[in-house]
Amino acid sequence: QVQLVESGGGLVQAGGSLRLSCAASGRTGNKYVMGWFRQAPGKEREFVASISWFNDMTYYSDSVKGRFVISAGNAKNTMFLQMNSLKREDTAVYYCAADRRYSTGVSAAQYNYWGQGTQVTVSS
Numbered sequence: 001q002v003q004l005v006e007s008g009g010g011l012v013q014a015g016g017s018l019r020l021s022c023a024a025s026g027r028t029g030n031k032y033v034m035g036w037f038r039q040a041p042g043k044e045r046e047f048v049a050s051i052s053w054f055n056d057m058t059y060y061s062d063s064v065k066g067r068f069v070i071s072a073g074n075a076k077n078t079m080f081l082q083m084n085s086l087k088r089e090d091t092a093v094y095y096c097a098a099d100r101r102y103s104t105g106v107s108a109a110q111y112n113y114w115g116q117g118t119q120v121t122v123s124s
Contacts, residue, residue: 009118020081022096033105038092050105093117
């Protein structure tokens with residue numbers, strides 16, 4: 001089993017920036033698809049961004065494209081989500097996800113491993 005731990009959440013003013021981190025441990029492999037999802041109160045979990053260690057491809061939801069940047073650490077068992085120009089609607093619990101199978105990682109069904117989530121709150 002792979003364990004994922006998110007960090008970096010908090011309260012930020014609209015227009016500000018925040019950087020989330022995800023660290024993987026346990027039975028980690030050489031390559032992963034890793035991604036970020038978020039869930040706001042009363043809403044379903046939605047895709048935010050993903051990165052593939054297989055081909056270095058990245059994907060973003062339309063709502064965050066141009067504002068958020070996903071990146072991998074040097075060891076490729078960590079990843080980051082740089083969130084810029086934050087909006088009130090970005091408020092949610094953000095979840096880190098990973099899988100050793102190749103995919104684009106844009107669907108929650110493509111992941112076997114999930115973190116516990118970190119709260120991001122954007123104030124006006």
